[in-house]
Amino acid sequence: DAKTTQPPSMDCAEGRAANLPCNHSTISGNEYVYWYRQIHSQGPQYIIHGLKNNETNEMASLIITEDRKSSTLILPHATLRDTAVYYCIVRVVAGNTPLVFGKGTRLSVIA
Amino acid sequence: NAGVTQTPKFQVLKTGQSMTLQCAQDMNHEYMSWYRQDPGMGLRLIHYSVGAGITDQGEVPNGYNVSRSTTEDFPLRLLSAAPSQTSVYFCASRKREVYEQYFGPGTRLTVT
Numbered sequence: 001d002a003k004t005t006q007p008p009s010m011d012c013a014e015g016r017a018a019n020l021p022c023n024h025s026t027i028s029g030n031e032y033v034y035w036y037r038q039i040h041s042q043g044p045q046y047i048i049h050g051l052k053n054n055e056t057n058e059m060a061s062l063i064i065t066e067d068r069k070s071s072t073l074i075l076p077h078a079t080l081r082d083t084a085v086y087y088c089i090v091r092v093v094a095g096n097t098p099l100v101f102g103k104g105t106r107l108s109v110i111a
Numbered sequence: 112n113a114g115v116t117q118t119p120k121f122q123v124l125k126t127g128q129s130m131t132l133q134c135a136q137d138m139n140h141e142y143m144s145w146y147r148q149d150p151g152m153g154l155r156l157i158h159y160s161v162g163a164g165i166t167d168q169g170e171v172p173n174g175y176n177v178s179r180s181t182t183e184d185f186p187l188r189l190l191s192a193a194p195s196q197t198s199v200y201f202c203a204s205r206k207r208e209v210y211e212q213y214f215g216p217g218t219r220l221t222v223t
Contacts, residue, residue, distance in 0.1 A: 034210050043115075043201045043214025044154070091210050096161040098144050098169060099203075099212055101154040 004088045009106040012082075018075040020105050022088030025069040030092050033064060035073045036101070037084040044087065044101070047073065078109045112137050115215035117202050123221045124192040132187040132218050134202030141207040143185040144169070145177065147198040148217075154201065160185055161207060192222045 005023040012018040024033065034049040048055055048062045050071070055062045061074040075082050087104040091097070118133045136143065144159035146169075156169030160179040174196060176188040185204075189196060199219050205212040 032210070036212075038154075041199075041217070043203070043217055044212075045214070046211045049210065089210070096142070096207065098156050098159045099210055100156060100170075101146075103153050 004090055004102060006086075006088055006102070006105045008103065009108070011108050011110055012075075012078045014080060014109050014111050015077055018078040018082065018107055018109070020073040020075075020086050020088075020107060021070065022073070023070045024088070024090045027068050027090055031090045032092070033062065033071045034089045034091060034099075035060070035062065036087045036089065037082075038087070038104070039081070039084040047086075078107075080109050080111060083107060083109045114138065115202055115204055115213050117200075117215035117218050119218060120216070121219045123223065124189070125223055126193060128192050130189050130192070132189070132200055132202075132220070134185045134187065134215060135183050136185075136202075136204040136213070137183065138204065138213065139182060140204035140213075141182070142212075143179065143202065143204045144212075145175070145185070145187045146201045146203065147171065147196075148201065149198050157187065157200075189220075192220075194222045196220065197222050 035047040036044045038044040050062045064071045085104040085106050087101050115136045141162045145157040146154040148154050155171050158177040160166045166177050199217045201217050202215040203212045
């Protein structure tokens with residue numbers, strides 16, 4: 001599976017958009033980009049995933065570059081409750097291999 | 112749906128004791144897995160199962176056993192607890208064909 005690289009930490013002002021980058025330069029054609037987050041002491045929570053088109057749901061938007069070598073998770077109006085560790089994971093669309101979590105990005109939303 | 116449930120929420124063991132962490136899901140998910148998370152660290156995969164009767168090892172399986180006799184349940188057994196197993200344990204489940212994975216609330220285990 002393709003390796004991902006994320007900044008260890010980021011800050012964002014409350015009410016502003018939080019843009020979390022992820023590099024996955026070795027991604028292959030059948031691999032999806034998944035985003036999860038883990039709020040302190042809780043189990044990780046699925047946010048969104050995509051293959052090559054941009055995706056949006058009620059939580060976030062996912063922008064994947066045309067060459068698919070990087071992506072950005074966007075939280076349009078960050079709140080204090082969005083403070084969490086965000087994980088970017090690349091995986092093939094289906095299979096029995098487990099999800100492996102890297103170190104992620106610690107996002108701090110500041111009032 | 113209750114989702115993924117884990118019991119107990121908290122547990123303190125003495126070194127050498129054994130115990131079973133329970134995990135259950137009511138979403139008819141084929142895939143279940145166990146992770147541990149040490150303080151300030153990331154999640155590490157212990158064991159996983161792709162269906163009833165099938166289990167496999169993850170990154171850190173030593174000291175743990177699992178079985179999957181039903182689709183719903185995936186218990187994790189600590190054979191002889193050690194202080195190095197002090198951690199938060201998360202169980203997760205998903206449908207086999209997607210990676211939208213659901214996590215339980217965790218079990219906080221302390222081994223003294």
